[in-house]
Amino acid sequence: MHAGIVGDAMTPDLKRSLAAQREVIDERLARLVPRALPGQTALDEAIAASVLAPGKRLRPMMTVLVAMDLGGDVDVAVDAGCAIEMVHAASLTLDDLPSMDDASLRRGRPAVHAAYGEDVAILAAIAALSGAFETLAKLSGASDAVRSQSVVILTRAVGVSGLVAGQLADLRDGAHQRDVTDIAATNSLKTGSLFSAAVEIGAVVAGADHGVRIALRNFATELGHAFQLLDDLLDQDANAGRTGKDVGKDIGKSTIGSVIGSESVVGRIRAHVARAHDFLNESVGPKSLMHGCVDFIFQEAMPVTEGSSLRQQDVGAQ
Structure with a gap:
């Protein structure tokens, strides 16, 4: 059973491996990013600013690591992962609009x-968004079945049973007691989708069976809960430099932190991360690089508060 970031889980070799994967993704994303027509410079720059921001x-x-763990084609997984990153970038651009969250800062930039x-x-x-689906529809080296399944999975994640539903619920219900x-x-819906x-498409690229895909969805659900709780926790931080975006945007919004308090939120994050590791064990095994990737996120980002920090022995140790 995975023991979180105990021992050698976050070794320099692991950090280098994760950094190398991110570099490959960045290079490919720069090639796949949609380009505006000649003369439409502002649009071209805005697309690049959205998709290629650090x-x-x-x-x-996640897509690449799952595909690697399950013996899939890494090049196909990289392109599929880039499609998901385009959707993520589009969602952030829309989320920041004055009619949505009205944020002025994202990833340390306007x-x-x-x-x-x-x-x-x-x-x-x-x-x-259109670039994302075109990328999936054209996945070089993938079968027609992999392409079509990937499009369906991402479509559902974006639509009325995914991001769209989550965003509307947050906008309409967030100001009320929940x-x-x-x-x-x-x-x-908003974060886990x-x-x-990402993980299910990685599994599809690798030809994984239904049971593995279900376990990976469960992993993603737990990770999504932990990630959103962390985001809410960091929103209370007075230093926007830690998040690269506006803080205090959740003031007046009903979040889990506002209901149960920050100290309890840290405990919930630990529990969700531990369950995420368990589902990873079930789907891709205890030696997956994904374990270290998950640990790295929370080790680096968790605010340190007395008696509640997510220290090395905590993550995934349950």
Whole structure:
């Protein structure tokens, strides 16, 4: 059973391996990013600013690592992961709009609408979305079945049973008092949907069976809950430099943290991460690089508070 970041799980070799995968993804993403017509410079720059802005590339990394673990074609997985990153970028661009979260900062840079205007930002998001599905439809080296299944999986993750549903619930219901179950359901739609698509598409690329895909979806659900809780926790931080985006945007919004308090949130994050590791063990085994990838996210980002920090012995140790 995986023991989190105990021992050698976050060795320099693992860090180098994850960094190398991210570099490959960045290089391929730069080639796949949609380009505007000649003369439409603002749109071209806005698409690039949205899709290529510096980031952890967590979602495409998940696709690639799962495919690697299951013996799939890594090149196909990289392209599929880039498609998911385009969708993620588009969702952030739309999420930041004044009609949505009204944020001015994203990934340490001005939000796309702040830099290029709302009209161009919306068009850039649509371009990124169309680029994502074109990339999946054309996956070089993949069978027709892999292409079609990947398109269906990502479509569901984006649509009325995924990101769209989660965003609407957050916008309409977030200002009202909600119980933890309702908030968690919204978080699962808003954050977990793309995580689930990322790992399941990686499994599809590798030809994994239904049981593996189900376990990976469960992993993604747990990771999504932990990730959204962490995001809510960091939103309370006074230093936007830690997140690269505006903080305090959740003030007045019903989040799990506002219901149960920050100290309890840290405990919930630990529990979700531990269950995520268990589902990884079930689907891809205890030696997967994904274990280290998950640990790295939370080890690096968790705010340190007395008695509640997510220290090395905590993550995945349950």
